[in-house]
Amino acid sequence: MNAGIPGYNSFLGLQWLRRSNVLQRHPKLVTIYYGWNDQRKAAAPEWVFYYLRRLARHSRLADVLLLAQMSIWREEPNWKLFRRCPVVPLFEFKYNLRRIIRMAREAGAVPVLITAPYEIRLLPPSTRPDKGDRLALYNKAVRQVARETGAGLVDFEAVMNAARTDNPAYYFNDFVHFNARGHRLLADLLKPWVACANGRPPLALCRSGTKTNDP
Structure with a gap:
């Protein structure tokens, strides 16, 4: 299969x-x-992927946090803080x-x-x-x-x-x-x-x- x-x-x-x-x-x-x-590689710090993957195991919590983030985040990200790292x-x-x-x-x-x-x-x-x-x-x-x-x-x-x-x-x-x-x-x-x-x-x-x- x-x-x-x-x-x-x-x-x-x-x-x-x-x-x-x-x-x-x-x-x-x-x-x-x-x-x-x-x-x-993706353009984000490694710790971001780590915690996103952990949140993905609890999809309801992830949904709430993502909706809250979208409602308050108005600034452009500072790309200098980011580096390309393995997913x-x-x-x-x-x-x-x-x-x-x-x-x-x-x-x-x-x-x-x-x-x-x-x-x-x-x-x-x-x-x-x-x-x-x-x-x-x-x-x-x-x-x-x-x-x-x-x-x-x-x-x-x-x-x-x-x-x-x-x-x-x-x-x-x-x-x-x-x-x-x-x-x-x-x-x-x-x-x-x-x-x-x-x-x-x-x-x-x-x-x-x-x-x-x-x-």
Whole structure:
């Protein structure tokens, strides 16, 4: 079942998972693929996003506060106080992944994290170092959480880097969205996980993904 929602980051995915009944369908395998929408920069201080996300968990309170703010705020914001920062900072990104892993296991599913590949050559040269370096940090965090929790890991970024050709568009439609070839490659990487989740070899693969040493 495809339960992914385009444009969501790990925070939104975690909230949706808590409010939906998708885990009540007792999936055998849950793939967790976040990173790009988490690391995208927005013009606001990091603490603003942190408290807005907390308020979003209590939507009635958020509605009241937003209406009050709109009625009294007449001044233009001082943009010098703002800086561009990730929508979901790394520490919260890792927290969200751990919570999703825990929820998947509590539902009896095998959680599998996926790193997010990207094609740096499809970006303008001036933006390559910044975006590439940021996404690499979030992929590193995915690997770290997989090690710490014992969750499954499909290191799609590493595989895609090894499979890269002279044609930057061979696997990608743009910087982060892959084409049919890219989707086929990911499907091939997930096949062993689907097999073991359904009781077929390689069974040891899923046993490694069901460890419960997550904090």
